[in-house]
Amino acid sequence: MERLRRLKEPSVIPGFGVTLAFTIAYLLLVVVIPLSGLFFKASSLTLGEFWDTVTSDRVMHAYKISFGLSFLAALINSFFGLIIAWILARYRFAGKKIIDAMVDLPFALPTAVAGIALTALYAPDGWIGQFLAPLGVKVAFTPLGILIALLFVGLPFIVRTVEPILQDAEKELEEASLSLGATRWQTFYKVILPSILPALLTGFAMAFARGLGEYGSVIFIAGNIPKMSEIVPLIIVIKLEQYDYAGATAVACVMLVISFVLLFLINWLQHWAGKDRAKI
Numbered sequence: 253m254e255r256l257r258r259l260k261e262p263s264v265i266p267g268f269g270v271t272l273a274f275t276i277a278y279l280l281l282v283v284v285i286p287l288s289g290l291f292f293k294a295s296s297l298t299l300g301e302f303w304d305t306v307t308s309d310r311v312m313h314a315y316k317i318s319f320g321l322s323f324l325a326a327l328i329n330s331f332f333g334l335i336i337a338w339i340l341a342r343y344r345f346a347g348k349k350i351i352d353a354m355v356d357l358p359f360a361l362p363t364a365v366a367g368i369a370l371t372a373l374y375a376p377d378g379w380i381g382q383f384l385a386p387l388g389v390k391v392a393f394t395p396l397g398i399l400i401a402l403l404f405v406g407l408p409f410i411v412r413t414v415e416p417i418l419q420d421a422e423k424e425l426e427e428a429s430l431s432l433g434a435t436r437w438q439t440f441y442k443v444i445l446p447s448i449l450p451a452l453l454t455g456f457a458m459a460f461a462r463g464l465g466e467y468g469s470v471i472f473i474a475g476n477i478p479k480m481s482e483i484v485p486l487i488i489v490i491k492l493e494q495y496d497y498a499g500a501t502a503v504a505c506v507m508l509v510i511s512f513v514l515l516f517l518i519n520w521l522q523h524w525a526g527k528d529r530a531k532i
Contacts, residue, residue: 287508293501305502310478311487317395318484319510322463325402326410326456333410333459334452340411341418355412358405363468370401371472393475398483401469406459413455417448450523457518464511 294302305311340352358366374381374391381391391397421444429439467485474481484507491500 290501290505290508293498294505296498297502301498302502305499306506310482311484311503313479314482314484314487315506317398317482318464318507321395321399321402322460322466325399325406325463326460329403329406329410329459330452330456333407333455334414334448336407337411337414337418341415355408358408363405363466364472366404366469367401367472370397370404370469374400374473392473393477393481395481397473397475398470398481401473402463402466405466405469406462409458409462410452410455413451413458414448417451421447453518453521457515460518461511461515464507 297305336351336355340348340355371378371392373379374384374397376382376385376390376392378392384391391400425443429443434442465485467483467489470483471486474483474486476482476486484503488500488503488507491497491503
């Protein structure tokens with residue numbers, strides 16, 4: 253009854269029925285129909301051909317590289333992004349605006365430019381790579397290079413989702429916790445973390461999704477060595493160049509389904525964290 257009453261309340265914008273119709277129509281045109289085309293094209297393969305395509309050794313290794321490194325990059329960025337968001341939200345210092353602008357740089361920079369820049373830095377004869385090479389550390393053309401590229405493109409998603417929550421958080425609760433004898437760690441764990449956890453999970457999901465689909469910044473520094481530093485988007489591009497459209501869409505369908513399941517799980521965790529926060 254409460255929901256029904258809210259739907260009948262007057263609104264500045266058109267009513268629920270009109271806006272819902274526009275929402276569904278737009279999502280169908282922009283999201284559902286194009287993605288449905290993937291499954292339609294992949295259906296031209298028999299079940300055996302589909303299975304052989306998506307489980308070949310080369311493709312399976314690309315899955316491990318893309319999903320594993322995307323998850324690891326999002327996890328690392330969650331930690332360091334939280335620190336950066338905390339600094340930007342809670343302190344005033346010289347050069348703050350410069351750091352704030354640097355966080356958004358991966359958003360504005362073309363991904364191909366980022367890939368070329370990272371390769372120039374970490375190649376064996378690059379500015380940083382030339383010092384790492386004598387130590388036996390190779391970054392460019394290895395999975396480590398892919399990880400660095402994904403860290404670069406994923407960081408802003410964490411910072412920009414967590415920073416507003418930290419700015420709006422009630423500092424009185426933190427002061428009350430400290431005044432009642434809680435340690436700084438207890439205050440962070442029991443007061444601050446529950447309030448920012450939904451935003452942190454959202455940033456993690458966005459960074460993870462961006463990493464899965466990233467191509468431009470990774471393609472240069474990865475080296476694209478089969479079964480070593482080859483990502484799934486590159487596999488799809490290679491199949492398209494070979495006019496294997498059904499094979500490309502088959503791999504894309506697997507990526508789509510796995511990504512959707514993982515993002516659904518993360519969103520469920522975010523919802524769960526939000527419910528726990530409401531109980532506090």
